[in-house]
Amino acid sequence: MTIKIYGPAASRAARALWIVHELDIPFEHVAVEMKDLKSADYLKVNPNGKVPALVDGDFKLFESMAINLYLAAKHGKAGFLPASLEDQALCHQWSFWGMTEVEKPLLTVLIDMFMTAPDKRKPEAVAEALAALPKPFGVLNGALQGREYLLGSSFTVADLNLASICSWAKPIKFDFAPFPDVAAWLDRCLARPAYKAARSTK
Ligand SMILES: N[C@@H](CCC(=O)N[C@@H](CS)C(=O)NCC(=O)O)C(=O)O
The missing domain is CATH 1.20.1050.10 (Glutathione S-transferase Yfyf (Class Pi); Chain A, domain 2)
Structure with a gap:
């Protein structure tokens, strides 16, 4: 299933967008607007009402650095997340x-x-x-x-x-x-x- 990255590029979601391009991961970009971050629907994605957020199948993750470290571990080519x-x-x-x-x-x-x-x-x-x-x-x-x-x-x-x-x-x-x-x-x-x-x- 294609991962979803939530958040406009002019936000900390830029970090997650950078890494999916870097790793060439297929992704869907959900450019949820800042005014909608506290909507009931979005709070189901990230209860903090902030971006970025990641949805990978049934797995949900918030915090930009955690998202990127997860994607690096899951999809990084040799050395991008080093082995040691x-x-x-x-x-x-x-x-x-x-x-x-x-x-x-x-x-x-x-x-x-x-x-x-x-x-x-x-x-x-x-x-x-x-x-x-x-x-x-x-x-x-x-x-x-x-x-x-x-x-x-x-x-x-x-x-x-x-x-x-x-x-x-x-x-x-x-x-x-x-x-x-x-x-x-x-x-x-x-x-x-x-x-x-x-x-x-x-
Ligand atoms: N530490 C969080 C910060 C997330 C954050 O504050 N994002 C801002 C956009 S750059 C946001 O969603 N602000 C909306 C709000 O605070 O209501 C992360 O790095 O993911």
């Missing part, structure tokens, strides 16, 4: 780290810049978020030194998950000058045809 327990743990590490250390400050700036009326903007919150980012990007820059991707020379689910979060640095024009290895890695990841295909989805 340690390398798999690193994929979890970078996925959780992206969500806990990077996502919130980037989203704070993104929402303020593009989704908030000028009179409702909060420059102090934006300044605080921008001040929080150099620490994790410094860590990431160190981890990427001398390597093309997070785990070495191959693109893995760790790169896809973390780059999908870091992609929000692009519209806000975050200054990566102090973090050249992050800048090069992010450009490398976002140049992938599967990312571009996901972005051209509605």
Whole structure:
């Protein structure tokens, strides 16, 4: 049965859309609108009333990183979810780290810049978020030194998950000058045809 990915491409569903393109998995995209996320029908899919959500036969899953790690384990070609327990743990590490250390400050700036009326903007919150980012990007820059991707020379689910979060640095024009290895890695990841295909989805 074809898997279903719920959520518009201009949401965290973009992450799930990227991975299904990357892995060439047949899928149905249900671009449920944000205004319908609390409908009784959608709450049966994801009781949180949020996107993305995945339905794979009788199996339902929410949380973007969990969805992607599941799809990588189920459909990933050799190495995309690496074989060793340690390398798999690193994929979890970078996925959780992206969500806990990077996502919130980037989203704070993104929402303020593009989704908030000028009179409702909060420059102090934006300044605080921008001040929080150099620490994790410094860590990431160190981890990427001398390597093309997070785990070495191959693109893995760790790169896809973390780059999908870091992609929000692009519209806000975050200054990566102090973090050249992050800048090069992010450009490398976002140049992938599967990312571009996901972005051209509605
Ligand atoms: N941690 C969740 C966050 C999901 C989330 O907040 N998604 C947003 C769209 S990007 C949403 O559905 N917002 C609707 C709402 O909060 O009511 C994940 O990564 O899947």
